[in-house]
Amino acid sequence: MEGCEGGKIRNPMNEVYEINVAKARLRDAYNAGNVDLLLMAFADEFTDMSSGKPSFFGADAKSVFRMRMTNLFEQNQATLIVTIIAIRVFAGAAFDYGWHSLTLTPREGGESTTTRKRYFETWQKTASGEWKINLYIDNVDVAPMMPDADILIQ
Amino acid sequence: MVIEISCEEVWREVSNYLDDEITPELRARMREHFKGCKHCTAVLDGTRNVMRLVGDAKAFVLPAGFSDRLYQKLERKLSKDGGL
Numbered sequence: 001m002e003g004c005e006g007g008k009i010r011n012p013m014n015e016v017y018e019i020n021v022a023k024a025r026l027r028d029a030y031n032a033g034n035v036d037l038l039l040m041a042f043a044d045e046f047t048d049m050s051s052g053k054p055s056f057f058g059a060d061a062k063s064v065f066r067m068r069m070t071n072l073f074e075q076n077q078a079t080l081i082v083t084i085i086a087i088r089v090f091a092g093a094a095f096d097y098g099w100h101s102l103t104l105t106p107r108e109g110g111e112s113t114t115t116r117k118r119y120f121e122t123w124q125k126t127a128s129g130e131w132k133i134n135l136y137i138d139n140v141d142v143a144p145m146m147p148d149a150d151i152l153i154q
Numbered sequence: 155m156v157i158e159i160s161c162e163e164v165w166r167e168v169s170n171y172l173d174d175e176i177t178p179e180l181r182a183r184m185r186e187h188f189k190g191c192k193h194c195t196a197v198l199d200g201t202r203n204v205m206r207l208v209g210d211a212k213a214f215v216l217p218a219g220f221s222d223r224l225y226q227k228l229e230r231k232l233s234k235d236g237g238l
Contacts, residue, residue, distance in 0.1 A: 017157070025155070082190070083190050084158055086160050
């Protein structure tokens with residue numbers, strides 16, 4: 001699948017690689033507790049539908065996200081494991097989905113907690129050619145299991 | 155920095171990974187992915203098992219006369235069914 005944007009031939013595999021790079025930077029930002037680096041992964045105006053939190057839109061989302069992450073990193077050492085299931089690119093837009101496993105270790109001592117969430121996010125390509133997240137949504141993962149017996153019978 | 159890689163990309167490259175026919179960069183990305191992805195680790199183990207089985211000639215040693223018997227059986231079947 002090849003796309004053409006502004007007369008320039010695009011190779012979707014390169015775009016997939018670029019999104020993989022952006023996602024790796026996001027992971028490293030979490031693991032370094034670096035809010036500025038983390039925010040670079042997001043568009044200036046985005047939609048944040050993180051589970052357990054109110055939804056925020058536009059520029060508000062980035063401000064609220066900054067405050068939330070600053071507090072999180074001040075209080076915890078974070079370790080994020082990203083598992084991307086798939087990335088799909090459509091011209092200047094893309095989406096990916098997968099899992100985020102976030103382990104938080106309180107800086108003042110105490111037990112680590114790990115939360116695994118399944119996420120979906122959309123990306124937009126900026127005028128300067130960078131991929132940025134413009135919508136993020138997730139929910140808490142459920143361990144794999146067989147369907148209930150009554151569903152299997154049907 | 156190890157660049158992320160998706161499950162889909164891993165599945166495409168898993169047999170090349172086992173054959174060591176990928177770049178060191180891609181190998182590092184896949185190795186990192188396997189650490190956090192049980193699904194792809196299962197695919198890797200399964201593919202490795204299949205490759206071992208296929209690569210193990212002993213698993214496919216046929217008994218003496220097998221080929222003649224198979225040929226005769228096919229010939230009988232074809233003449234009974236009126237050929238192809």
